[in-house]
Amino acid sequence: MPEGPSDLELRRRQFKAQMSTVQTRRQQAVCVRRAYKRYGTKSNPYVILDGLNMTVPKGAIYGLLGASGCGKTTLLNCIVGRKRLNSGEIWVLGGTPGSRGSGVPGPRVGYMPQEIALYGEFTIRETLKYFGWISGMTTQQVEDKLGFLVSFLMLPDADRLVKNLSGGQQRRVSLAATLIHEPELLILDEPTVGVDPLLRQNIWNHLVEITKHGRTTVIITTHYIDETRQAHLIGLMRGGYFLAEESPERLISQFGAESLEDVFLKLSVIQNMGKRRRSSILQGVTETIQVPSGTINEAAVIDDEVGEISGEFGDNVSMSSRGGRVSIAPEPTENAPPELPPEEEPPMTFADYFKIVKLNHMRALIWKNFLWMWRNAPVMAFIIGLPVVQTILFCLSIGHDPTGLPLTVVNYELDQSEVCKVTPGCNSTRLSCNYLHFLKNRTLELSFYENEEEGKEKVRHGKAWATLVFPSNFSDSLRSRINGGRSVPDWDLVTSSVAVYQDKSNENIGSYIQRDLYFAFEDFFKDYLSSCNIDTKVGTIPIRWETPVYGYGNPDFTDFAAPGVILTIIFFLAVALTSGAMLLERNEGILERSLVNGISGIELLSSHVITQFAVMFGQSAMVLIFSFYIFGITQNGNLLLVIILIVITGLCGMCFGFVVACSCDNERSATYMAMGSFLPIVMLCGIIWPIEAMHSILQWISYVLPLTKSTESLRCILARGWGIGTTEVYAGFVSTLIWIVVFLTISILLLKFKKG
Numbered sequence: 001m002p003e004g005p006s007d008l009e010l011r012r013r014q015f016k017a018q019m020s021t022v023q024t025r026r027q028q029a030v031c032v033r034r035a036y037k038r039y040g041t042k043s044n045p046y047v048i049l050d051g052l053n054m055t056v057p058k059g060a061i062y063g064l065l066g067a068s069g070c071g072k073t074t075l076l077n078c079i080v081g082r083k084r085l086n087s088g089e090i091w092v093l094g095g096t097p098g099s100r101g102s103g104v105p106g107p108r109v110g111y112m113p114q115e116i117a118l119y120g121e122f123t124i125r126e127t128l129k130y131f132g133w134i135s136g137m138t139t140q141q142v143e144d145k146l147g148f149l150v151s152f153l154m155l156p157d158a159d160r161l162v163k164n165l166s167g168g169q170q171r172r173v174s175l176a177a178t179l180i181h182e183p184e185l186l187i188l189d190e191p192t193v194g195v196d197p198l199l200r201q202n203i204w205n206h207l208v209e210i211t212k213h214g215r216t217t218v219i220i221t222t223h224y225i226d227e228t229r230q231a232h233l234i235g236l237m238r239g240g241y242f243l244a245e246e247s248p249e250r251l252i253s254q255f256g257a258e259s260l261e262d263v264f265l266k267l268s269v270i271q272n273m274g275k276r277r278r279s280s281i282l283q284g285v286t287e288t289i290q291v292p293s294g295t296i297n298e299a300a301v302i303d304d305e306v307g308e309i310s311g312e313f314g315d316n317v318s319m320s321s322r323g324g325r326v327s328i329a330p331e332p333t334e335n336a337p338p339e340l341p342p343e344e345e346p347p348m349t350f351a352d353y354f355k356i357v358k359l360n361h362m363r364a365l366i367w368k369n370f371l372w373m374w375r376n377a378p379v380m381a382f383i384i385g386l387p388v389v390q391t392i393l394f395c396l397s398i399g400h401d402p403t404g405l406p407l408t409v410v411n412y413e414l415d416q417s418e419v420c421k422v423t424p425g426c427n428s429t430r431l432s433c434n435y436l437h438f439l440k441n442r443t444l445e446l447s448f449y450e451n452e453e454e455g456k457e458k459v460r461h462g463k464a465w466a467t468l469v470f471p472s473n474f475s476d477s478l479r480s481r482i483n484g485g486r487s488v489p490d491w492d493l494v495t496s497s498v499a500v501y502q503d504k505s506n507e508n509i510g511s512y513i514q515r516d517l518y519f520a521f522e523d524f525f526k527d528y529l530s531s532c533n534i535d536t537k538v539g540t541i542p543i544r545w546e547t548p549v550y551g552y553g554n555p556d557f558t559d560f561a562a563p564g565v566i567l568t569i570i571f572f573l574a575v576a577l578t579s580g581a582m583l584l585e586r587n588e589g590i591l592e593r594s595l596v597n598g599i600s601g602i603e604l605l606s607s608h609v610i611t612q613f614a615v616m617f618g619q620s621a622m623v624l625i626f627s628f629y630i631f632g633i634t635q636n637g638n639l640l641l642v643i644i645l646i647v648i649t650g651l652c653g654m655c656f657g658f659v660v661a662c663s664c665d666n667e668r669s670a671t672y673m674a675m676g677s678f679l680p681i682v683m684l685c686g687i688i689w690p691i692e693a694m695h696s697i698l699q700w701i702s703y704v705l706p707l708t709k710s711t712e713s714l715r716c717i718l719a720r721g722w723g724i725g726t727t728e729v730y731a732g733f734v735s736t737l738i739w740i741v742v743f744l745t746i747s748i749l750l751l752k753f754k755k756g
Ligand SMILES: Nc1ncnc2c1ncn2[C@@H]1O[C@H](COP(=O)(O)OP(=O)(O)OP(=O)(O)O)[C@@H](O)[C@H]1O
Pocket: 039, 040, 046, 048, 066, 067, 068, 069, 070, 071, 072, 073, 074, 075, 114, 756
């Protein structure tokens, strides 16, 4: 008894020819017309899609075949709305991908990219939960589907971490994540790579099963050409267009070939010859290898001459069979036609502006981010601990007075081999030694030499920072200078001074030595005057230093630098953390996958802001505790203001991190961008040196940098105890908030428009 038509054959018969109009194209699952896509520049284009037409009827399994690098993934990315065509049209499930109301990208589409695109630190269950949640499923629905997928795809225990699975198992988890929410359109980029033949057959059976009722459509790319025999339609892609778009059986029978591989080979030969010798040879070739009329895209063969590729080929019509125009489309049914998205994008209602985030998306994203942090606890501990380490290093190493600086002394007042000893009293003849005693108290290291040349030699060789030379009658001359009044001879004025030969190559050390010499002299002189019963005030310069209005009598560079350093640490660690997390997400393909599932740029950024806010809060708290309570950095202001300023600076850093991640394609360029911005910002925002000392043009640049105003503001709060009512203080808050808005806007625009 003859066997009846198989299930597959019955399904294929449903795809019947009809005229192609915009309305019929919108009825297809996917319809691509005159797609042109190039990479590279206009002057040096690398054309990937060159007038490609494609028609995928609803309920079909469409096998997309072509050599590696021919542009299959690019085409699929354009279909799911992640890449833009340079010209041409695409309808997906009746709408234009990316337009409002089309539902694409969104849960109507399931996209399995070529790369694994999963978090290695998640278990299979957690992975499916994440993708289920973002598609609007409940946890229970995910659990119900999980069991089926695990057994159908022969996955190991659902609580195994993805990173511990084999490559093939990981691909199957990726497939499960695409199937979990039963989308209307499944786009699978090489799902069967690394899958054993039995499971491959199971996957195909499953695809046949889910497409049976016409609700689900599948586009699948594969390198195993012959497995697409089970597809309803296959498109053979080469050189930027389809050589053929037909049912596999028809192709095989029309070409008299044994396999689809043979068909592809023959079509490729025809295309090559066409390219070499143009259409004139077409006839000969088709005669030789008996190519059936109406099968090949002749436009593809003779493209050089005709120029415009037939817009009708995607409707499964060759130029030679134009009379009998057909297109593959589902048979019109008695039932009402499927509901299509609106042709024009509906205008935004007032309420739409407030529906910028979906709760299920936010929940899934935040849960995923926290789970990632939890699974990477050592990394997170390092990230939270790093600012503390930086703060400790800063407080211990920057701004303190240098100690133990070596000086050489040549004292001609001493007899040969006499040791320099303190000799108290008004008539002391060793006042030089008394002065040197005060110098030693200021932690300078003194070493004595017999003559000036030897002392200077030490300075020249970098062994000492200065040499001091005391004249032989220093004490007597000094006394004469004090007692002589107007009649002091010039000679006594000269010999009562100490000559200093300094190495001033180091500005800071040079200044510290000068300061110590002055201060030590003041102390010595007061001591001397009191031993002579003279009022010590006579020995001071006639300027009285009263208690400072702000700060201390002996200013500390640590206090000056601390506000800028604290804000820089918080800002740049937030940059590193955010850009790192986003680049990881993007480079592993998870970002792309989430965006295809309908996650918006705003949702993605908001979820990162929320999760990393928690991290930043921890970082800020630790920095505050260490700076103010352990190292005692001056804090005269309102602590709440300090906390708010530090937190919004971290937020600003986070937003800059988004810009870095969105504008750089890999970690290396992100590192360059972060470094490239770090150094100028640190130099110009007044942390190291007062802005007033900069070149006037740089001062202007400095004022618009993100950390300048906030550093000044924090300094005013900490050192002066000013409140938010002061211009200098609120300017820091306003400038930081403006930068947050600027960075966020740039990131959202980059996420939206930076597509291929
Ligand atoms: N962003 C890009 N910039 C420049 N060239 C690109 C870019 N993406 C892809 N290409 C190039 O475009 C061509 C088509 O790439 P595509 O990934 O679409 O091929 P494919 O058919 O999917 O290949 P395979 O089967 O190996 O996955 C390749 O030569 C690739 O190098």
